[in-house]
Amino acid sequence: xxxxxxxxxxxxxxxxxxxxxxxxxxxxxxxxxxxxxxxxxxxxxxxxxxxxxxxxxxxxxxxxxxxxxxxxxxxxxxxxxxxxxxxxxxxxxxxxxxxxxxxxxxxxxxxxxxxxxxxxxxxxxxxxxxxxxxxxxxxxxxxxxxxxxxxxxxxxxxxxxxxxxxxxxxxxxxxxxxxxxxxxxxxxxxxxxxxxx
Numbered sequence: 001x002x003x004x005x006x007x008x009x010x011x012x013x014x015x016x017x018x019x020x021x022x023x024x025x026x027x028x029x030x031x032x033x034x035x036x037x038x039x040x041x042x043x044x045x046x047x048x049x050x051x052x053x054x055x056x057x058x059x060x061x062x063x064x065x066x067x068x069x070x071x072x073x074x075x076x077x078x079x080x081x082x083x084x085x086x087x088x089x090x091x092x093x094x095x096x097x098x099x100x101x102x103x104x105x106x107x108x109x110x111x112x113x114x115x116x117x118x119x120x121x122x123x124x125x126x127x128x129x130x131x132x133x134x135x136x137x138x139x140x141x142x143x144x145x146x147x148x149x150x151x152x153x154x155x156x157x158x159x160x161x162x163x164x165x166x167x168x169x170x171x172x173x174x175x176x177x178x179x180x181x182x183x184x185x186x187x188x189x190x191x192x193x194x195x196x197x
Contacts, residue, residue, distance in 0.1 A: 003053075003055050005049055005055070006046045006047075006049050006050040006055050006056075006057075006060050006064070007057065007059055007060055007063070009042045009043075009045055009046040009049075010046055010059075010060060010063050010064050010067050011063075011067075012039075012042055013039050013042055013043060013046075013067040013068070013071055014063075014067050014070065016035050016036075016038065016039045016071070017039075017070055017071055017074050019031075019035045020032050020035050020036050020039070020071070020074065020075055020078070021074055021075070021077075021078045023035065024075070024078040024079065024082060024135075025078060025081075025082060029135040029136070029138050029139040030135075030139060032135055033132060033135045033136070033139075036071075036075060036128075036131065036132070036135070037132070039071055040128055043064075043067075043068060046060075046064060047064070050064075065100065068124075069097040069100065072093065072097065072127060073090070073093060073094055073097055075131055076089060076090045076093055076131070077090055079131070079134055082138075084134050084137075084138055085134060085150075085151075085154065086151075089154050089158065092158055092161075092162075093127075093158070093161065096161055096162060096165050099165060100165065100168065117164070117167065119160060119163055119164045119167060120164045120167075120168075122160050122164075123157055123160035123161040123163075123164050126153060126156050126157035126160055127154075127157040127161070129153055129157075130150060130153040130154045130157050133146075133149070133150045133153060134150055137150060
């Protein structure tokens with residue numbers, strides 16, 4: 001039974017996404033905060049159990065990061081559509097997460113697990129703090145300096161997440177999962193087309 005716990009927690013996070021979105025759109029920010037927090041706790045528990053008891057699976061390697069990204073993007077999108085944060089925050093995160101999901105899909109089925117480094121965890125924590133701050137500001141109608149503080153936390157989270165992406169790609173390159181020879185090839189016109197001319 002224990003071997004299925006990490007995957008069950010991942011599925012639970014996926015099921016929480018529509019609840020978080022629903023409560024944000026209906027103005028129940030405390031409930032959104034509660035489910036978002038529980039989702040974060042299950043994410044931590046999921047990773048800890050999988051590593052502690054060596055229960056890493058192909059399903060988990062693909063769906064765990066996917067659940068994280070979908071939760072983050074869906075929550076941020078909800079905050080954008082309810083005019084709680086500017087759209088550019090979502091666009092930057094969406095682009096970064098799209099690249100990360102492509103990377104996770106590329107590694108699916110390979111004998112490799114990309115564990116979170118400190119900078120990835122820092123970005124996650126900063127986004128959590130920023131999102132929770134947005135929800136609490138809306139719940140208690142706090143403005144001015146508090147809104148500036150929230151945007152500042154988002155800015156730090158964005159810097160951390162971009163740095164995390166750069167280090168992620170660098171790590172894959174150094175470990176040989178990105179073909180170095182392919183990166184050295186030049187894109188040229190087909191030789192046959194040249195002859196026709």
